Amino acid sequence: MDTLDPDLLRTFLAFVDSGSLAQAASRVARSPSAVTAQMQRLEEIVGEPLLAPQGRGRGLTPAGENLVGHARRILAVHREAWLALRGARAAGHVAIGTTQDFADSGLPDLLRAFAASHPRVRIELRVGRSAELAQALQAGNLDLAIIMRRTAAPDEVGVLREPMIWLCSQKGLASQQDGLPLALLDPYCGFREAAIAALDAAGRRYRIAAGSASLAGLRTAVNAGIALTLRTARFAHSGIVEAPRDFDLPAVPVAEFAIRLRAQADAPARDLSALLVSNLALTAASG
Template identity: 45%
Template sequence: MVTDLLELDLLRTFVLAVDLDSFARAAEQVSRSQSAVSLQMQRLEEISGQQLFVKQGRGWQLTAAGEILLSYARQILDLNQQAIQALTATHIAGKVKLGLPADFAESGLPVVLAQFAAVHPQMEVEVTLDRQTLLLQQLQSGKLDVILSFGKEIPAAAIPLGYLPIRWIGNTNKNIAQLQPLPLLLFEPPCVFRSIGLAALEKAKRTWRPALTSGSVAGMWAAAQAGLGITIRTEIGLPAGCVALPASSGLPALPDVAVYMLTYKKTPSPAVKRLIDILYNTIEAQVKDITKNSHKKAPRRTRGHV
């Protein structure tokens, strides 16, 4: 039986000995004599209460217990390294530059910033809320480190976060979807939601008119809340007073849209990588939650096609 805590020093030597297939080479790596390494392995067997090695010819191989310990040893050493990196990272100063559509400003951004600040309290976060085309331009010029984006497809260099249903969104007035022509609250082109929505209406031979054209997501939400018309967006950041219209509204079904991240550097700095990890965990969970609830009430849709 295990009689003591597994010491990290013993586990490091154990993993090295297995990876190098030699006590002698492991001894060189840890700056010890071969006999000292052998004593370390004996100590590890005493602590674990198991035989970890068995002789095989002039060498040795792991027993079943040794294989089990090897798997856990790798995990323990990896977690130890992660803990050290996380604690060290709290002293890193500098700036990370994040760009994202305004849809995420109130829904995911506060969580992301809070978690990042807890890990990197000395880091300055510069947030840019803007249109996707402008965010991409700033990323390509190095003015941003990472951006969140929507798209019909996920680019090869992107980090995918999932797919969201595109919805017709208005206020609680159920009759607005029946108006002819349909009053639309549109984002200025180019806009993936605008092009997808207008293509769907054209295919359904449904007439429409622009009730509002805006470069601001907040402006479109405000117009939808006021009942000026219907906009085309996902349910990310959907404010109070706005609702996604059900299939019974008679409006054509819309496809899903991809949500993904793009980074300026293929190998980001540790701080940017940590921001990416937090963004991934936060936004992916949000996307999954919205998709699960939305598909229960929305018309059937396709993915990646208009």
């Protein structure tokens, strides 16, 4: 009897959580043709089609819907077993830094699993902006960091790619006078640069209606309907939704986040980095 390969299940869930084979390929760092081949192999093992044409893309068949819960449980058991074996005798500490995006979505459950399986390892968590986290990592004050990626770095152990999307209050904008109102983080911010570049290229008038040094400030401005912002789907909760199509907003690029590991990091930090590389992208949509 063929077994359900965890790698195939990870790719399957990447499709489920992202909604397309192209986005799944980006999440699992494989080519679209490789992802298609993996899905075909998984269908051979299951013995039924898992994906079917749906509009311009593909959706889940009843068998695919049924597999989702099983796939999540299988991968959770694999993760727990791997962590338990790695963490039974591990000791020391891990200093991890992350942007607020992942501190709010995805990372908490993984840190909890790591802490439970590595009870003798002390975890130090720092949440901040990408630039300051990169400096702390370079200075040796962090063992591991999740930061927005501008260029490739030699200490990268994984790259997470997530589409940027325009976001606004579910109640819409309170006013659109004098150009499109934006809520943006203070410089330097990759999302700020991408938003301005896209609007400039489209010839769209805009104004910065709210500036902030933190995502909490952006969330307040967006929830109030003062402005819209550009982030990833991780920011879309608590009354914030993707901006409707009638806003006629320009296309924007994919955001890249690097998981970076200090070269001299001890075994516990390496265990945690491996956990993040294998599982963090799978939590992107469900957070």
